[in-house]
């Protein structure tokens with residue numbers, strides 16, 4: 001069947017009519033209808049009634065295979081009995097105190113046992129907040145002001161970091177080897193933008209030059225090993241090793257943001273790369289579906305928080321219920337669970353890439369674990385090595401239509417061409433996703 005944007009949109013609007021009506025109604029009281037802009041999926045959000053296992057049930061009465069999983073949070077799918085039971089046991093004890101409960105330290109122990117570079121850890125309510133903590137700790141330890149981040153790297157919505165996460169094709173400031181900072185939102189002060197250094201992914205020579213010039217006032221480099229929200233880009237191991245040696249030499253702290261990538265491996269994606277950062281930011285799966293963020297790292301960097309130099313605080317930081325859910329989630333996520341997810345991811349990647357290769361289709365699936373990206377490219381076999389590659393060589397209109405068509409066929413991926421698997425998924429779910437992807441790709445490309 002031939003697929004066009006027009007016919008996909010028409011069927012989407014019909015299928016998700018109730019969600020559309022609800023979105024319109026909400027706009028009267030919430031600007032844009034909801035507090036989270038990333039809920040947008042095509043022309044409006046799809047409202048959910050409930051989730052169970054690998055599925056979501058929408059208010060329109062449809063059951064979709066959830067390949068979004070709250071943008072990678074729900075590694076155990078929805079309403080997992082271990083998490084639900086742990087919360088049911090904890091709730092009757094009360095859920096908000098001006099005292100600590102034991103859960104926070106239990107979760108801290110679990111994470112420190114798994115992620116080698118994390119000797120100590122402080123929790124917050126989100127990865128964005130933990131990025132604030134990480135940067136403050138880095139500035140206090142180094143006595144320097146500026147921070148460096150990568151073009152296409154997303155680290156939440158804070159002023160310091162919502163810069164050059166999403167520059168689009170028509171507005172890339174600076175040459176590829178020396179990107180200039182560009183705020184992703186109005187309202188970010190110019191002095192913040194000036195204090196943010198932008199680095200190109202997978203271009204070590206360029207990073208060496210930029211960081212050497214700015215080392216005297218750069219406190220940290222923050223990076224994802226496999227980026228997510230800015231578009232999937234996998235960093236080469238040699239590149240990451242190069243940044244590690246360089247930051248060590250220049251007295252710049254290396255912060256790896258594992259907010260998404262803790263779902264990659266029992267030891268984090270840093271375990272797979274064999275790299276030991278100074279600090280690590282975490283979020284998403286560590287709260288088991290409740291709001292939780294964390295910054296961890298080598299003990300010596302946390303002395304500034306122990307001696308009172310650095311003040312980190314917040315009413316709900318390390319919330320007991322989020323810690324309870326996080327403990328339950330990580331206990332289920334043993335090595336076997338990671339293996340199952342990664343095997344499914346490899347199957348999707350291999351089967352679809354071999355098929356696209358054989359057909360000579362400009363379509364790729366890439367990424368390295370249970371969070372994958374897929375893209376329609378300018379030519380078969382194209383590799384994506386940087387954020388600019390992503391924007392220059394992939395077709396966003398196709399991805400938009402692909403997402404609508406997926407929902408029309410009862411799948412709910414991340415709208416920007418990504419999927420996050422969950423543990424309850426079966427081999428049948430994976431096969432049907434592969435089959436449906438092939439149908440949609442053919443329908444789009446054979447127009």
Ligand SMILES: Cc1ncc(COP(=O)(O)O)c(C=O)c1O
Nearest residue numbers: 126127128154155156257259283
């Ligand atoms: C790598 C990364 N860091 C930080 C964040 C911000 O997390 P939060 O939305 O919990 O503040 C995100 C969110 O998607 C992320 O993907």
